[in-house]
Amino acid sequence: MDWDTLLAGSGSLAWLRLDLLIRLLLAALLGGLIGLEREISGKPAGLRTNILICVGAALLTDLSVGIGLLTPERPNADPARIAAQIVSGIGFLGAGTIIQARGSVVGLTTAATLWVVAAIGMAVGAAAYVEAIGTSVLVIVVLVLLRRVEAGLERRHEPVHLRIVVTASAGVLERVEAVLSHAGFAIDAVDVERSADGIVASFSLTGERPREHAVIPAILEIPGVRKVSRE
Structure with a gap:
């Protein structure tokens, strides 16, 4: 056919x-x-x-x-x-x-x-x-x-940026990093500079955003931490 x-x-x-x-x-x-x-x-x-x-x-x-x-x-x-x-x-x-x-x-x-x-x-x-x-x-x-x-x-997993002002005391930033790691945040980058208020550390983190509100009070309880703000 x-x-x-x-x-x-x-x-x-x-x-x-x-x-x-x-x-x-x-x-x-x-x-x-x-x-x-x-x-x-x-x-x-x-x-x-x-x-x-x-x-x-x-x-x-x-x-x-x-x-x-x-x-x-x-x-x-x-x-x-x-x-x-x-x-x-x-x-x-x-x-x-x-x-x-x-x-x-x-x-x-x-x-x-x-x-x-x-x-x-x-x-x-x-x-x-x-x-x-x-x-x-x-x-x-x-x-x-x-x-x-x-x-x-x-x-929930957007990058988190925290600006933390601490004194020049030794070991403060190490304790901050320990608190962040314990809260489940992965530290991607840290920028440290001196200012009139003390040492300013800017943390770039990856983790769940709801945990951000719980970790800030824990950081403020660390001796030597003066201020914590979100960027």
Whole structure:
């Protein structure tokens, strides 16, 4: 069977085109919902990118399935080849959204979202509508709700900066460091300078912010500590 035979003899060609149109529209809708969340969040891969990826993946998957149905007598016509290239191609797009700067990696969530959107498009192209819709809902829940959870956790672990004024007595700063370590803070850096009030030590710490309020009174109880302030 070839394409000319199909076009000449198929009485259901109009239905096939309508079915494909419905799939592409559904892919555009699902990709658009996820892309809208990305757009509102100010991410680089937003509404249009996610729609195009989802629609493109759906179309290529539909074509991939169609090749297998139209050429059953040709063993070399592997319907999985086109679908496999979708996974490879989306990897290049995802890599382009990942940026490494200042010791941190940015864009991993965006890259993962593009990968899942492509998978949703493939599910739509394969007529797995329930799976595609269910995955889309799950992705939106993860992006919206878990972002708030992550934001709360990040606020608890923001860097803490304390400015401590002590006398020139020996061992005061060592006792301050011991109190901070006992409270669970990691000391990233310490800057020490002399001033008219005494010795000023600026501590850059990493730890849970709620502990900051409890550790300040403990530092003030150390003999030789005159003042503690947050920067």
